[in-house]
Amino acid sequence: MSDSRAPRRLTSRRRLALFAAGAAAASLTLSACGDGASGGSAQTRFVQGKNGVDTVKPGDRQPAPALSGETTTGKKLDVADYKGKVVIVNVWGSWCGPCIAEAPNFAKVASEVKDKGVQFVGINTRDAEKSQAVQFEEEHKVPYPSLYDPTGKLMLRFPKGSLNPQSIPSTIAIDRQGRIAARSIGPLAEDDLRKMVDPLIAEK
Structure with missing residues (x-):
């Protein structure tokens, strides 16, 4: 009797292990440091760029979610207050190697286009x-403020089917009307960051 039950118990354990592994992989989608996979669908309506920047035509853009809270220095910040400007949102962590690599690029470009x-x-x-x-x-x-979001709640506010951040680092571009216009998953070189920002500056 015990021998006949052993394979069933092993199968159950394997299923449990596979389920746990799948759940762990899903939870890492937002917390993994490095490149993430970006896929398109009929609902997203974005164009995958060769430089790693995905873009959305103005007519297909979705409103950016409410992004507000306390900054790393304890000040209050609401991204909605910047409506009328192009807003570049960079998701980062001090522990993240690719974030360290791209930091000088963001500091330089941010100062130049302010x-x-x-x-x-x-x-x-x-x-x-x-x-x-x-x-x-x-x-x-870093010449600009950062919202402090230790648990990643702000990342989860981006609407389903939009260009949402899927890894750390991720960068989201919001146009002057407060709509999500572009996204990059993974670290950005200086030239690629400019390719994300410049077309939005040129928009009227």
């Missing part, structure tokens, strides 16, 4: 303490 109606905003996530994020910002001379 007077062209562009506001950069960070979303710091998965850092247990604000001090970790502040140290990163100081070290890399």
Whole structure:
């Protein structure tokens, strides 16, 4: 009797292990540091760019979600206050290697386009303490504020079927009307970041 039951118990354990592995993989979709897979569908209506930047035509853009809260330095910030400007939202963590690699590119471009109606905003996530994020910002001379989002709640506010952040780092471009216009998953080189920002600056 015991021998005949063994295979069934093993099968159940295997199923449980597979289920747990699948759940773990799903939970890492938003927390994985590095490149994520971006796929399109009939609902998303975005164009996958060769430079890794996915874009949406103005008529197909969805409103960006409410992004507000406390910054890494303890100030209140509401991205809606920047409506009328192009807003570049960068999701990052101080522990993330690709975030460290792209930080100088973001600091440089943000400073250069500030007077062209562009506001950069960070979303710091998965850092247990604000001090970790502040140290990163100081070290890399980040010239713009970042919302402190240790549990990733703000990332989950992006609507289903939109160009939503799917990994860390991710970058979202919001047009002057407050709509999601472009996304990049993974670290951005300086030239690719400019290719994301410049067309939105040119829009009237």
